[in-house]
Structures are given as C-alpha cells and as structure tokens.
Amino acid sequence: MNMQVTPTLPFYQPTGRECDLFETAYDHGLPLLLKGPTGCGKTRFVEHMAARLGKPLYTVACHDDLSAADLIGRYLLKGGETVWVDGPLTRAVREGGICYLDEVVEARKDVTVVLHPLTDTRRTLMIDRTSEELVAPRGFMLVASYNPGYQNVLKRLKPSTRQRFLSIAFDFPEAETEIAVVARESGLEAGRVAPLVRLAGHIRNLSGMDLEEGVSTRLLIYAATLMAGGMGVDQALQAAVIEPLSDEPDVQLALRDLVSTIYG
Numbered sequence: 001m002n003m004q005v006t007p008t009l010p011f012y013q014p015t016g017r018e019c020d021l022f023e024t025a026y027d028h029g030l031p032l033l034l035k036g037p038t039g040c041g042k043t044r045f046v047e048h049m050a051a052r053l054g055k056p057l058y059t060v061a062c063h064d065d066l067s068a069a070d071l072i073g074r075y076l077l078k079g080g081e082t083v084w085v086d087g088p089l090t091r092a093v094r095e096g097g098i099c100y101l102d103e104v105v106e107a108r109k110d111v112t113v114v115l116h117p118l119t120d121t122r123r124t125l126m127i128d129r130t131s132e133e134l135v136a137p138r139g140f141m142l143v144a145s146y147n148p149g150y151q152n153v154l155k156r157l158k159p160s161t162r163q164r165f166l167s168i169a170f171d172f173p174e175a176e177t178e179i180a181v182v183a184r185e186s187g188l189e190a191g192r193v194a195p196l197v198r199l200a201g202h203i204r205n206l207s208g209m210d211l212e213e214g215v216s217t218r219l220l221i222y223a224a225t226l227m228a229g230g231m232g233v234d235q236a237l238q239a240a241v242i243e244p245l246s247d248e249p250d251v252q253l254a255l256r257d258l259v260s261t262i263y264g
C-alpha cells in the first residue's frame, strides 16, 4: 500500500475524454473501473487526477492473497497493547480520499463483499471487527483497474461487481501521442522514439498469436531510456523488449526479425 499526496502534477497525456469522465464520476461519487493492458497509463492517470483534484491517493496493488482485512484494517499488538489499525480503504473512506485498487480481479473473494455496499447507493464500509459502519463522505472515490487480457474463467469480474462501476477502456495511445509520452519520459529525442513506436505497432499485431500481450508503453520507455543513456539499439531492445516479452526462442527470433525490418 502506498499513500501519496502529490505536490506537483504527475504528467499525463490524455488520449480521449477520460479526464472529464473521471471528474464527473468524482463529482457524483461514482466508482470507476479502468480496463486495459499492462503499462498503458492507468496508474499514471489516477495519480494525475488525484493530484489535480487535490485528493490523497491510496494505491493498493491487489494479489491473490489480498484479503478484506488487508484493505479494511486489523488489530495489531503494539507495545503490549492491542490496537486497531485502519487499512488503506478505511483510511480513504475516513478522509474522503481516493482509493485505487490495481488489478482488483486478483484479490480474494471476500474483498468483493466489502466493495459491494461501498459501490452502490449505500456507500457504506462495514468494519465487522470494530462494529463500525462508515458512510463514505463526499469526496471519497473508489477506482479499480483490471486487465481483460489476463483473465481466465476463474478470474473474471462478476457482472454484479462490474455493474457497480462506470468503466473506461484504455489502450495503447495513437502513435503520435505515444511518441510524445515516450520522448518526455525517457529524454530520448522524438525522431529516435518514432521507430520504437512503429516497432511496437508491429509487435502488438502479433499479440494473441504468439504473445500473451503486446509491448507496453512502459517497456518502450525503458528501451528509450537505455538508448538515451548511450546504449546501442540492439542491446536496448533485447533487454527492454525481447526478453521481457517472451522466453520462447522462436518468438524471440520473430521479434528480432521485426527489429531488423524497422532498423535495417
């Protein structure tokens, strides 16, 4: 869990009208679900919007062991005494902040039970252990993300959960936007970023066939950062694109072929 109150506005390049939708959802106290592949800007978007709205942000990276108690809180032994310690969700509710549950679908099932009364008109967080029932104040907002590409039958959001959230579909940005983002984040000049983004376009066309998922904007930023630091193109792409995308020699070969097509 990571709590941030960001003094400067984290850079976020909008790709559509997502900032307006976020603000409207926030104004009306509606929960928001961000759907999209890994590394396409969902977390950065939430960080940007929280800073823009001047709200504390509690980010929780969900995993398959994450339980309701991890979000709500628990009794802990402190100096021989048992004291209640709020979890990130409870803190966000008490403070009227934003709670961002990254990859919510990974969390254990008891988390859903907690989220339901919080994401409908009740806006209530039940804390069974302390017998408290908190009604979320104006200003509290729940944001969750999930990556539809990773889902298997067991790990899908149930309609009863999905239909409690407004949703925005994220994808990799248009080439021009992605070039601007990668150049800004890595410090590599736009002219040298352009072929990287072209390569990404080709690789993304392969995803689903040989690759679980296309190359993320995050990996392009890694590659560009290595290149901006003076590393050669081949070595940078091997470390930041080819190795992270696949362990299969055949697939790696196909990726290297694509690299030669673009870089000659």
Ligand SMILES: Nc1ncnc2c1ncn2[C@@H]1O[C@H](COP(=O)(O)OP(=O)(O)OP(=O)(O)O)[C@@H](O)[C@H]1O
Binding pocket: 011, 012, 013, 014, 015, 036, 037, 038, 039, 040, 041, 042, 043, 044, 045, 102, 145, 147, 173, 181, 185, 217, 218, 221
């Ligand atoms: N539209 C954008 N504006 C600014 N930066 C962006 C944008 N899209 C991607 N990025 C950059 O890509 C990096 C990865 O994005 P981010 O961490 O937000 O991904 P994510 O979608 O939350 O991924 P995950 O689901 O794996 O957590 C960011 O650190 C940022 O540098």
